[in-house]
Amino acid sequence: MPNFRDPSLSVMEPNVLSNSLLNSYIPVLVMGVAAIALAAALIGLNGILGPSRPNPQKLSPYECGVTPIGSARERFPIKFYLIAMLFIVFDIETVFMYPWAVTYIHSGGMMIFNLIEMLLFVGILFVGYYYVWKRGAFEWE
Amino acid sequence: MPESLAGFLSIPVLLFLIFALGAVSTAVSCVLTPNPVRSALFLVLNLFCVAILYLLLNAYFLAVVQVIVYAGAIMVLFLFVIMLLNLGSPERIPDQMKWQQPVAVGAGILLAAMLTVTIASSVPSFAPATSLPQTARRTTLDAREPGASQTMDNSAILDDIARRPETMGTPYGIGKNLYNPDKPWLFPFEMVSFLLLVAVIGSVSLAGRQTSEEKA
Numbered sequence: 001m002p003n004f005r006d007p008s009l010s011v012m013e014p015n016v017l018s019n020s021l022l023n024s025y026i027p028v029l030v031m032g033v034a035a036i037a038l039a040a041a042l043i044g045l046n047g048i049l050g051p052s053r054p055n056p057q058k059l060s061p062y063e064c065g066v067t068p069i070g071s072a073r074e075r076f077p078i079k080f081y082l083i084a085m086l087f088i089v090f091d092i093e094t095v096f097m098y099p100w101a102v103t104y105i106h107s108g109g110m111m112i113f114n115l116i117e118m119l120l121f122v123g124i125l126f127v128g129y130y131y132v133w134k135r136g137a138f139e140w141e
Numbered sequence: 142m143p144e145s146l147a148g149f150l151s152i153p154v155l156l157f158l159i160f161a162l163g164a165v166s167t168a169v170s171c172v173l174t175p176n177p178v179r180s181a182l183f184l185v186l187n188l189f190c191v192a193i194l195y196l197l198l199n200a201y202f203l204a205v206v207q208v209i210v211y212a213g214a215i216m217v218l219f220l221f222v223i224m225l226l227n228l229g230s231p232e233r234i235p236d237q238m239k240w241q242q243p244v245a246v247g248a249g250i251l252l253a254a255m256l257t258v259t260i261a262s263s264v265p266s267f268a269p270a271t272s273l274p275q276t277a278r279r280t281t282l283d284a285r286e287p288g289a290s291q292t293m294d295n296s297a298i299l300d301d302i303a304r305r306p307e308t309m310g311t312p313y314g315i316g317k318n319l320y321n322p323d324k325p326w327l328f329p330f331e332m333v334s335f336l337l338l339v340a341v342i343g344s345v346s347l348a349g350r351q352t353s354e355e356k357a
Contacts, residue, residue, distance in 0.1 A: 021199065021201065021307065021308065021311070022153065022196065022197070022199070025196055025201075073227060074227065075224070075225065075226075075227040076221065076224040076225050076227075078225060078348050078349075079348075080221040080224070080225070081218070081221045081222060081225055081344075081348065082344060082345065082348045084214070084217045084218040084221045085218060085340070085341075085344040085348075086341065086344070086345075087214055087217070088210070088214040088215060088218060088340075089337045089340050089341050089344075091209065091210055091213075091214045092210060092333075092337060093334075093337060095206050095209070095210060096330065096333065098202075098312055098316075099202065099312040099313070099315040099316030099319060099320075100316055100319075100320055101316075102312045102313050102316050103312075103313055103316030103317050103320060104316075106296075106299055106313075106317075107320075108296075110322075113322065114320055117320060117327065117330075117331065118320075120331055120334070121330065121331060121333075121334045122334075124331075124334035124335060124338055125334050125337055125338060125341075127338060128337065128338040128341035128342060129341075131341065131342055131345065132341055132345050135345050135346075137345045137348070
């Protein structure tokens with residue numbers, strides 16, 4: 001495909017070059033400002049407009065309609081920590097795969113080499129995956 | 142001088158000032174809040190501000206990774222650890238390392254001194270930001286005629302993305318440099334997989350889950 005032009009590359013035209021990549025993040029900024037403004041407006045209007053007539057029943061923590069028993073600050077099982085840790089590790093693996101996937105189609109004569117280097121990376125991590133699977137860390141009981 | 146001040150306060154500089162202030166204030170709040178959960182949530186805000194600072198430095202991929210990995214995954218881990226240790230109220234944690242406070246003050250002064258010396262020696266003069274880009278951005282693509290880009294093929298543009306400092310931080314630029322055997326970063330990349338392997342095995346064995354054979 002000699003004349004194919006990736007539409008995402010159009011920002012690379014020299015006349016719009018200098019700050020165009022940063023400018024393409026302006027919608028994200030607008031979105032963030034809108035989200036903060038909406039949250040602030042909803043909570044603020046609630047505080048201003050809503051009537052406040054508290055009683056002990058209303059002020060007690062809501063726990064599915066049942067009277068709360070004991071403190072919510074109890075020690076959590078270590079299972080949660082384990083799941084979060086495994087999530088981070090495989091999250092980082094995905095982070096490394098993303099730029100590889102973006103560049104792979106353009107690697108030209110290096111395609112086999114690039115495939116092998118990623119297979120090596122994933123293969124080493126697969127050893128860990130197999131170990132975790134065999135230790136039963138994915139089981140929730 | 143109003144003109145030089147107006148030139149200095151371009152939109153990226155203004156954004157930098159806003160989010161640098163945000164990063165510092167959320168970091169201070171994170172340290173000073175007695176409630177550990179609130180402290181962790183201030184750290185999330187701080188990581189968001191730092192992500193925007195990465196964006197302003199043209200490190201686009203790093204900014205997104207900062208939000209996904211740090212503000213997402215690692216903060217979940219922090220919150221789980223807080224709940225795991227049951228750090229509900231601050232008075233339950235007695236300070237058993239009183240000697241830390243004077244040492245921390247000394248280390249802080251040392252760090253501030255080192256930062257001051259480093260910054261003072263690396264910035265030759267306080268020049269307005271507008272004088273920098275014209276010289277810094279001169280690369281092959283700028284040198285071409287405005288109409289010449291139509292005749293350029295894809296590969297020349299792609300090579301330029303991987304080489305130019307302001308587009309090197311995109312996923313394409315990072316991938317092109319990281320997975321290139323001519324660059325020195327391929328071996329560290331492969332070593333990262335061993336680091337992650339150690340993290341997986343270490344966390345699973347520390348958490349003490351048993352195999353089904355051991356349980357039986």
